[in-house]
Amino acid sequence: MKNSKVKYASVLKEEATSQKEYLKKKEGLA
Secondary structure, three states, rough: OHHHHHHHHHHHHHHHHHHHHHHHHHHHHO
């Protein structure tokens, strides 16, 4: 169970990172 929590946390981190990258790209294009 603890393992899946860690996995979930890393997935959330990945999501946040890709969102930041996406916003950066958007700003660069704007």
